Amino acid sequence: MSDRIYNFSPGPAVLPETVIKKAQTALWDLEGSGIGVMEHSHRGAEFTAVLDQAEAACRDLAGIPDTYSVLFMQGGASSQFFMVPMNLLTGNDTADYINTGSWSKKAIKEAKLFGSVHVAASSEDENFSYIPGGDSVQFSSDPVYVHFTSNNTIAGTEFAGEPGAPKSVPLVCDASSDIFSRPFDIARYGVVYAGAQKNLGPAGVTLVIIRNDLVERAPQDLPSMLQYRTHVKTGSRYNTPPAFAIYVVGQVLEWIRNFGGLDKMAEYNQAKAKLIYDFLDESELFYGTARPDSRSKMNICFRAKKSELEAEFIAQAAKKGLAGLKGHRSVGGMRASVYNAFPAEGCEALVAFMKEFERTNR
Amino acid sequence: MSDRIYNFSPGPAVLPETVIKKAQTALWDLEGSGIGVMEHSHRGAEFTAVLDQAEAACRDLAGIPDTYSVLFMQGGASSQFFMVPMNLLTGNDTADYINTGSWSKKAIKEAKLFGSVHVAASSEDENFSYIPGGDSVQFSSDPVYVHFTSNNTIAGTEFAGEPGAPKSVPLVCDASSDIFSRPFDIARYGVVYAGAQKNLGPAGVTLVIIRNDLVERAPQDLPSMLQYRTHVKTGSRYNTPPAFAIYVVGQVLEWIRNFGGLDKMAEYNQAKAKLIYDFLDESELFYGTARPDSRSKMNICFRAKKSELEAEFIAQAAKKGLAGLKGHRSVGGMRASVYNAFPAEGCEALVAFMKEFERTNR
Numbered sequence: 001m002s003d004r005i006y007n008f009s010p011g012p013a014v015l016p017e018t019v020i021k022k023a024q025t026a027l028w029d030l031e032g033s034g035i036g037v038m039e040h041s042h043r044g045a046e047f048t049a050v051l052d053q054a055e056a057a058c059r060d061l062a063g064i065p066d067t068y069s070v071l072f073m074q075g076g077a078s079s080q081f082f083m084v085p086m087n088l089l090t091g092n093d094t095a096d097y098i099n100t101g102s103w104s105k106k107a108i109k110e111a112k113l114f115g116s117v118h119v120a121a122s123s124e125d126e127n128f129s130y131i132p133g134g135d136s137v138q139f140s141s142d143p144v145y146v147h148f149t150s151n152n153t154i155a156g157t158e159f160a161g162e163p164g165a166p167k168s169v170p171l172v173c174d175a176s177s178d179i180f181s182r183p184f185d186i187a188r189y190g191v192v193y194a195g196a197q198k199n200l201g202p203a204g205v206t207l208v209i210i211r212n213d214l215v216e217r218a219p220q221d222l223p224s225m226l227q228y229r230t231h232v233k234t235g236s237r238y239n240t241p242p243a244f245a246i247y248v249v250g251q252v253l254e255w256i257r258n259f260g261g262l263d264k265m266a267e268y269n270q271a272k273a274k275l276i277y278d279f280l281d282e283s284e285l286f287y288g289t290a291r292p293d294s295r296s297k298m299n300i301c302f303r304a305k306k307s308e309l310e311a312e313f314i315a316q317a318a319k320k321g322l323a324g325l326k327g328h329r330s331v332g333g334m335r336a337s338v339y340n341a342f343p344a345e346g347c348e349a350l351v352a353f354m355k356e357f358e359r360t361n362r
Numbered sequence: 363m364s365d366r367i368y369n370f371s372p373g374p375a376v377l378p379e380t381v382i383k384k385a386q387t388a389l390w391d392l393e394g395s396g397i398g399v400m401e402h403s404h405r406g407a408e409f410t411a412v413l414d415q416a417e418a419a420c421r422d423l424a425g426i427p428d429t430y431s432v433l434f435m436q437g438g439a440s441s442q443f444f445m446v447p448m449n450l451l452t453g454n455d456t457a458d459y460i461n462t463g464s465w466s467k468k469a470i471k472e473a474k475l476f477g478s479v480h481v482a483a484s485s486e487d488e489n490f491s492y493i494p495g496g497d498s499v500q501f502s503s504d505p506v507y508v509h510f511t512s513n514n515t516i517a518g519t520e521f522a523g524e525p526g527a528p529k530s531v532p533l534v535c536d537a538s539s540d541i542f543s544r545p546f547d548i549a550r551y552g553v554v555y556a557g558a559q560k561n562l563g564p565a566g567v568t569l570v571i572i573r574n575d576l577v578e579r580a581p582q583d584l585p586s587m588l589q590y591r592t593h594v595k596t597g598s599r600y601n602t603p604p605a606f607a608i609y610v611v612g613q614v615l616e617w618i619r620n621f622g623g624l625d626k627m628a629e630y631n632q633a634k635a636k637l638i639y640d641f642l643d644e645s646e647l648f649y650g651t652a653r654p655d656s657r658s659k660m661n662i663c664f665r666a667k668k669s670e671l672e673a674e675f676i677a678q679a680a681k682k683g684l685a686g687l688k689g690h691r692s693v694g695g696m697r698a699s700v701y702n703a704f705p706a707e708g709c710e711a712l713v714a715f716m717k718e719f720e721r722t723n724r
Contacts, residue, residue, distance in 0.1 A: 003391060007397045020390055024389050034685070036377070079436075202400040202604075223472050224468075242565055242566030242604065244607070
């Protein structure tokens with residue numbers, strides 16, 4: 001049917017094929033307007049409809065109330081690493097961070113430029129192979145927010161739920177790699193941000209959901225583009241937004257709605273991950289690297305007990321149309337990234353190939 | 363042949379149809395890789411080839427030597443408004459700005475957050491309808507750079523050449539709306555930046571060409587994403603770049619090369635603009651608003667002597683497939699934006715319609 005292969009890339013990552021087909025049409029002519037989606041004025045009626053649809057779908061899917069703003073920004077999660085503390089960590093306040101890997105560390109590094117940072121917990125002692133919980137998490141006395149990375153693409157770990165911070169403290173979450181893969185309770189959050197290129201769309205747009213009362217905390221003398229209030233006041237159109245990327249995000253959100261929403265998406269992601277983890281648990285050659293209670297449903301990291309076979313495994317898999325399985329350069333091994341749009345058939349194909357590879361490399 | 367209409371939008375703006383066709387194919391499957399251009403890892407060989415092609419085409423077209431870095435960034439020109447002074451205007455230095463309109467004013471506002479700004483000239487006295495020159499431009503004694511906006515989309519004016527700053531002072535240019543519409547002498551510039559969405563591609567990527575010695579001027583304690591050095595060191599891949607937008611820019615640059623390069627592009631743009639200006643100069647109903655020596659070849663702003671006819675003109679034009687002719691809300695009237703990819707046939711069609719409208723509204 002398709003000339004496309006199974007793409008296990010950790011991001012940018014596979015998108016729903018129905019969305020790609022729609023985007024192909026829209027590139028040439030958006031909704032019969034005679035002008036393509038890349039070429040419409042960002043102030044015109046056609047793009048306004050695109051932006052409105054994307055925001056409405058986001059609010060509807062995740063139950064985002066009017067007390068939060070939904071922004072489509074640029075610069076990726078890496079820009080939120082500094083924008084969050086630049087806007088919210090002012091004066092003598094302290095912000096708490098949970099360190100669960102490479103992305104958390106970058107967020108912590110940027111936050112320290114702006115104020116006092118307390119690392120409430122870290123799993124660096126065991127190479128970030130688990131999510132800290134229970135007594136190992138020690139919050140400061142009155143943090144202005146608690147920041148965490150809900151899913152860690154490199155180590156393949158994921159928070160099972162929100163960290164147990166005091167209810168009065170807003171959570172700030174880098175949800176780049178598991179946003180909209182499952183339901184979440186927005187009421188616990190001050191800010192949720194996500195680069196789009198894993199679960200939401202193409203690289204080049206960042207979804208930021210922010211509680212309105214936090215928006216006004218920022219100093220007034222920051223550059224205009226770096227104040228959340230600028231983007232809130234202008235409905236993400238202070239300057240020209242990344243129009244095509246927003247269009248694709250809107251279509252992906254619509255695809256999730258048609259799929260049955262976040263509950264159904266979570267069930268599907270659970271089932272997909274289980275296919276692979278179940279095999280890893282019974283395999284004599286392969287094993288998962290994350291602690292079982294901390295396993296990510298998005299990024300499944302694994303190794304071969306005979307590590308000299310790993311390069312061969314990755315190369316043979318690629319030849320079979322299973323691409324992007326190489327683990328992050330900082331940890332090695334293999335990683336199967338199976339975000340929302342990754343099909344269950346691809347997980348089955350991977351397990352079948354792993355079984356075959358194990359048989360021939362006993 | 364095409365179900366598309368003439369799109370005079372000031373940006374995002376019309377793109378070459380051959381590029382759109384290529385992008386449609388690449389969305390589904392980039393170069394036979396079995397994976398679409400939005401879905402490839404930004405560290406993989408396929409996207410590396412995309413990035414390399416875009417940079418090479420840029421260097422080749424404009425003769426950019428190795429002493430300059432070519433960056434593909436996010437956040438639009440609006441982010442360069444603050445990044446330039448944040449990185450280059452340090453200590454007790456003064457930067458000179460030429461104020462030729464709304465975009466210059468925004469750049470000046472952001473620069474004042476970081477240091478001393480001297481406005482060397484302004485055409486605000488006549489509603490920005492001209493480009494200041496000669497004795498009206500008074501530079502400060504030792505500016506760290508001279509900033510100007512080479513083309514002004516709202517007033518429809520354009521610098522005929524570089525402003526006459528001392529040769530030792532690097533020029534910094536917001537070239538968002540006329541980059542690669544004509545040749546320029548890179549040796550005079552410290553930084554050239556441009557949001558892509560007028561002459562280069564879709565919204566969501568900013569081309570920044572920066573002289574390497576300037577890159578290291580920035581303080582080291584800025585957020586990582588806000589230091590030019592971060593992007594130079596990582597070849598625009600500190601974080602995930604806007605991959606699809608970069609792909610399209612690369613294809614547009616290739617299209618300009620196939621067109622014959624910047625000299626040929628400039629001739630074509632000159633001829634297109636002349637079609638419209640010549641008619642404006644002979645019309646009894648319509649007139650151009652920019653001073654003739656300051657006229658933009660990209661954005662042709664005009665009014666009707668009977669201003670009550672303007673809304674009707676814009677509406678009738680839209681019905682004839684001439685879209686996006688409404689002037690900026692701050693100045694009113696009409697504006698025909700005829701960037702690189704806008705076809706001469708569209709300029710002819712506009713003039714024909716203006717003649718017809720003038721005849722029937724005598």
